[in-house]
């Protein structure tokens with residue numbers, strides 16, 4: 001099994017060259033994010049990820065999280081890694097200095113997050129969900145709640161969870177049944193939540209649950225949902241965990257992957273809860289953490305693919321067949337190059353989206369703020385859907401590079417494939433992301449944000465054309481952009497006729513947009529690498545590899561976008577034609 005090494009060089013390239021890191025660092029509040037500081041931080045995080053967290057990955061998979069006498073127990077190695085994460089101050093990285101956060105940009109947080117996810121996806125979910133919970137509390141909770149809970153969550157002393165799902169309420173949250181009853185200033189929360197990630201564990205002495213519930217008498221549907229903070233242990237007068245708050249861990253799921261992450265059924269039994277934000281506006285508060293959380297889950301697609309790639313690369317150099325290491329065979333090169341190029345493309349798009357998240361939150365310029373907010377809205381479902389769907393294929397390719405050794409568990413390739421499988425499901429399935437993209441992000445504004453993004457992407461074409469080495473990629477990228485414009489126009493012209501049309505083509509539109517956005521970032525990367533080489537850059541291996549990796553993407557990955565475009569133009573007629581009985585007609 002290979003050792004994991006965080007790809008710091010490519011992360012810095014994606015941040016500095018492709019995601020306007022210098023503009024992000026110039027935003028008010030980010031004065032500390034100097035280039036030296038950011039590089040030092042990434043080096044420090046890489047050490048934690050490589051040497052402390054990565055060695056726990058297999059242990060988490062084989063030992064897993066267990067329910068013992070009503071409490072979840074995780075491997076000792078997880079606790080020790082978490083302790084070191086907290087002691088290093090990593091949990092405070094991107095949060096408000098008012099609550100002892102380090103106030104670093106989201107973009108830097110994203111790179112650190114990627115390393116931890118790649119090191120151990122199951123373990124990383126605990127800090128990741130805590131960060132989402134902190135963000136929702138910071139944005140919507142009262143000053144008193146913020147003061148009582150945020151410092152210990154930001155320090156990592158306590159962790160956070162997100163409680164939406166119930167047995168009858170998955171993608172459709174309008175049918176949530178968990179209810180809240182007002183008792184003086186507080187509420188009593190009663191109901192059952194399922195699939196709650198890190199819903200219980202023994203790494204910290206309190207767990208802060210954010211719970212969507214309906215106040216008795218509130219309207220039906222999503223407009224009657226409110227958000228509550230429900231601690232596992234209530235706080236005493238000194239602010240320390242004291243009495244158990246009757247949040248029962250009913251069971252822990254046995255699942256395909258991420259065995260180290262306890263996925264819990266939680267029973268809230270008139271547990272004390274405190275309102276976060278306004279009554280009946282719970283979904284809005286939840287959405288505050290959603291864009292970050294969705295980008296982070298999209299990033300999981302990048303991270304787990306990177307881990308699978310490093311494993312496959314190690315094996316390809318090590319395994320001899322036909323008298324040579326298998327990396328010498330063109331078809332093995334095809335697989336490795338596909339992994340490498342699509343990972344670098346996905347990383348660059350995800351970081352670019354994170355840079356807009358920073359600008360949307362911090363810019364003092366109203367026009368920049370507005371444009372960046374629109375870009376975050378547009379890119380979030382693309383990063384979440386496209387990167388996680390692509391990770392299904394790349395982790396599978398990682399197994400293929402191993403041959404039979406990939407199908408057995410010893411090499412670790414199979415774990416990455418199993419672990420990746422959840423990423424297209426939780427935080428909203430690919431189908432739900434695709435509907436969001438087609439409906440709320442394209443149809444609602446008449447395609448304005450997507451058209452502006454296509455215009456922005458087209459600026460790279462003359463740069464490619466002006467460079468003899470890269471001109472060949474200009475032709476394919478120009479075609480891919482024209483196809484994407486065509487798909488958006490097709491959607492705008494046809495979606496009104498039949499309510500199923502947008503739903504029928506949305507997955508293909510999401511994948512097409514992702515592949516093209518990846519092609520754009522790789523084209524930009526090639527232009528920049530070529531300029532750096534011409535001006536005598538020291539790291540020639542990295543720059544030359546970048547140019548060929550970008551060309552490979554243009555030749556081998558970008559054409560997949562055209563297939564999605566063709567499918568979109570055929571609409572949804574055949575998809576919706578069969579009666580439900582006809583689906584089973586062949587079995588009669």
Ligand SMILES: Cc1cc2nc3c(=O)[nH]c(=O)nc-3n(C[C@H](O)[C@H](O)[C@H](O)COP(=O)(O)OP(=O)(O)OC[C@H]3O[C@@H](n4cnc5c(N)ncnc54)[C@H](O)[C@@H]3O)c2cc1C
Pocket residue numbers: 162163164165169170171172194195196197198255263422425426427428429430431432435
């Ligand atoms: C390991 C794991 C961890 C999780 N962690 C958490 C957590 O921490 N907190 C939490 O609250 N939840 C969590 N979840 C739940 C997760 O978010 C849901 O499983 C997910 O939202 C999908 O809901 P569902 O499983 O009910 O599937 P369903 O909603 O039943 O969907 C089934 C299929 O139907 C499709 N579908 C459903 N509705 C539509 C529609 N309107 N249009 C088109 N297609 C549709 C879906 O895309 C999917 O393919 C977790 C789940 C797992 C497995």
